[in-house]
Amino acid sequence: MELRILVYIISLLFWTSCSSEKEDYVPITENAKLEFTVPANFPEPSYNVTLNPPTEKGFELGKKLFYDGRLASDGVISCGFCHIQDFAFTHHTHIVSHGVNGALGTRNAQPLHNMAFMKEFTWDGAAIHLDLQPIIPITAEVEMNETFTGIIKKLEEQPEYVKLFAEAFEDQKINSDNMLKAISQFMIMMISANTKYDKVERNEGSVFTEQESAGLELFKSKCASCHQGTLFTDQSYRNNGLPIDPEYNDVGRKRVTGLEEDIYKFKVPSLRNIELTFPYMHDGRLKTLEDVLNHYSDGMVDSRTLDPIFKSQNNIKGIPMTTEEKQLIIAFLKTLTDDDFLNDDRFSEF
Amino acid sequence: MKNIIIIVFTILAITSCKDDDDVKVGSVNLNFNNSIENTSIIMNNTSYTNKSGETYTISQLKYIISNIVFIKANGEEFKYPTEKSYFLINEEVAESKTIELNTISEGEYTKIRFGIGVDQSKYPLHRTNNFIPTAQENEMLWSWSAGYIFLKFEGGYSVGGQENTDFKIHIGSHGTTLDNYKEVILDLPNTLNIKENATSRVVINADIAKIFDSVNTHSLSIKSDIQVDPENAPKIAENSATMFSAASINE
Numbered sequence: 001m002e003l004r005i006l007v008y009i010i011s012l013l014f015w016t017s018c019s020s021e022k023e024d025y026v027p028i029t030e031n032a033k034l035e036f037t038v039p040a041n042f043p044e045p046s047y048n049v050t051l052n053p054p055t056e057k058g059f060e061l062g063k064k065l066f067y068d069g070r071l072a073s074d075g076v077i078s079c080g081f082c083h084i085q086d087f088a089f090t091h092h093t094h095i096v097s098h099g100v101n102g103a104l105g106t107r108n109a110q111p112l113h114n115m116a117f118m119k120e121f122t123w124d125g126a127a128i129h130l131d132l133q134p135i136i137p138i139t140a141e142v143e144m145n146e147t148f149t150g151i152i153k154k155l156e157e158q159p160e161y162v163k164l165f166a167e168a169f170e171d172q173k174i175n176s177d178n179m180l181k182a183i184s185q186f187m188i189m190m191i192s193a194n195t196k197y198d199k200v201e202r203n204e205g206s207v208f209t210e211q212e213s214a215g216l217e218l219f220k221s222k223c224a225s226c227h228q229g230t231l232f233t234d235q236s237y238r239n240n241g242l243p244i245d246p247e248y249n250d251v252g253r254k255r256v257t258g259l260e261e262d263i264y265k266f267k268v269p270s271l272r273n274i275e276l277t278f279p280y281m282h283d284g285r286l287k288t289l290e291d292v293l294n295h296y297s298d299g300m301v302d303s304r305t306l307d308p309i310f311k312s313q314n315n316i317k318g319i320p321m322t323t324e325e326k327q328l329i330i331a332f333l334k335t336l337t338d339d340d341f342l343n344d345d346r347f348s349e350f
Numbered sequence: 351m352k353n354i355i356i357i358v359f360t361i362l363a364i365t366s367c368k369d370d371d372d373v374k375v376g377s378v379n380l381n382f383n384n385s386i387e388n389t390s391i392i393m394n395n396t397s398y399t400n401k402s403g404e405t406y407t408i409s410q411l412k413y414i415i416s417n418i419v420f421i422k423a424n425g426e427e428f429k430y431p432t433e434k435s436y437f438l439i440n441e442e443v444a445e446s447k448t449i450e451l452n453t454i455s456e457g458e459y460t461k462i463r464f465g466i467g468v469d470q471s472k473y474p475l476h477r478t479n480n481f482i483p484t485a486q487e488n489e490m491l492w493s494w495s496a497g498y499i500f501l502k503f504e505g506g507y508s509v510g511g512q513e514n515t516d517f518k519i520h521i522g523s524h525g526t527t528l529d530n531y532k533e534v535i536l537d538l539p540n541t542l543n544i545k546e547n548a549t550s551r552v553v554i555n556a557d558i559a560k561i562f563d564s565v566n567t568h569s570l571s572i573k574s575d576i577q578v579d580p581e582n583a584p585k586i587a588e589n590s591a592t593m594f595s596a597a598s599i600n601e
Binding site: 133149181 | 473478483492494495496583
């Protein structure tokens with residue numbers, strides 16, 4: 001009898017000891033790891049997935065945050081407001097980004113795909129890590145114009161968020177680190193690698209048309225030195241000879257480095273899903289792919305930092321292309337559209 | 351029978367909560383004292399003169415202290431948990447100038463090391479992103495970028511009694527092209543003896559005049575607005591890394 005009581009006491013001791021710090025503990029439901037698979041024709045990711053391995057709950061939380069206007073001061077402008085899935089997460093037909101209270105930004109919202117493979121973010125590389133990128137739109141006055149303190153407060157009032165943060169992260173806390181990690185988990189899963197181009201490259205049975213093949217050959221000789229590799233960008237910053245728009249006088253990469261040699265340079269964008277990410281260029285000034293190729297053949301303006309690649313020996317600027325060649329290149333570029341990605345329910349708001 | 355029970359209880363008492371008990375820890379308060387010519391600075395109303403002969407007043411002085419490490423005579427280090435190791439010193443907010451550090455392992459320390467700014471090589475480790483709300487509230491984030499301002503020093507200056515002009519110095523890293531994060535190691539004036547349940551106080555002087563005049567000399571007439579300035583920002587960052595010294599220890 002006496003022994004039995006003691007056994008109880010000892011068991012109780014085991015259960016209750018060291019529990020002081022875990023009073024707020026919410027029991028964790030199963031949080032399965034998500035498979036992050038690098039497509040066979042892709043390079044190794046730049047994002048260190050082992051430091052923030054995507055999980056079911058982390059991804060769900062990241063997606064909820066991505067589509068939640070609470071991240072903005074007006075409660076309306078979510079990340080998804082300017083990054084719409086149907087257009088490879090760009091702001092369809094909008095020249096520059098739109099923010100709270102009708103504010104206008106100065107640059108075109110970039111597509112979101114294959115973010116895990118990018119080294120730096122935004123048109124000028126102002127974010128050196130994917131986890132840091134959302135700081136820019138969230139805090140920018142002309143975008144979401146909100147404070148992290150304000151967001152955390154709003155999220156803490158929502159039982160759904162309290163639960164999701166607790167399920168997604170070991171420390172169970174609603175804080176800026178977990179918030180940014182969750183958004184990154186959502187974004188790194190956004191891999192677009194199922195285009196016709198990919199299926200040809202991976203020998204999955206697709207074949208280019210004659211036009212597309214001819215377009216690819218032209219692309220290789222005229223575009224691929226900057227739009228390199230399977231990501232279609234060498235991730236460098238270059239001045240591609242756009243005339244300076246006095247309305248913005250955007251200095252480009254110089255804003256980040258302060259270096260004169262970086263003035264008017266912008267990041268070489270990926271060309272995946274390019275058919276849908278119009279309008280084009282950092283300020284959305286060009287409406288169609290024809291306009292873009294016409295710029296490269298005939299529209300370039302010389303300046304101190306114009307990329308040398310565009311200058312020939314005869315001091316002719318640009319990439320010589322005939323109208324037919326442009327049409328073939330565009331036919332090839334359209335093989336970079338990924339319908340599976342654009343319609344993937346995992347990334348959809350509803 | 352009873353003996354066995356006593357033994358079981360003893361074992362439980364010894365082993366439970368082991369990780370909380372086996373390292374004895376104490377506390378340190380680091381007091382940052384921003385001074386010029388050994389006198390605590392006075393904002394706005396007091397003029398100082400730099401070595402370029404310019405008189406200046408100070409309207410804002412803030413900097414980020416991070417990655418604090420205590421070092422013993424034999425070189426052994428106690429690293430304060432990085433996640434809790436980011437602090438904003440704001441001259442205008444008295445409480446911000448005392449950094450309270452708990453859970454430092456007992457021992458005798460002779461040096462302290464810390465960073466000025468945020469070490470971007472550590473992104474995204476150690477939950478440093480939890481410092482974002484503090485940095486944002488104190489306007490220590492660049493508005494257009496995802497980077498921190500490590501040192502913000504603003505005020506007015508004049509040369510030879512002429513009209514007052516504003517100066518603005520914002521130092522941080524420039525993307526991945528220029529890292530202005532600096533670490534400093536200070537010799538402690540005497541041994542810092544960390545003991546359980548005791549709080550020591552270390553006074554750290556920051557000689558603000560050195561922002562202008564130290565390894566480099568900076569004249570405001572030449573450049574009074576330094577923000578993402580690849581020529582002058584690294585010189586100011588170098589200077590600011592020399593301004594600290596450990597003045598006294600009270601136990």
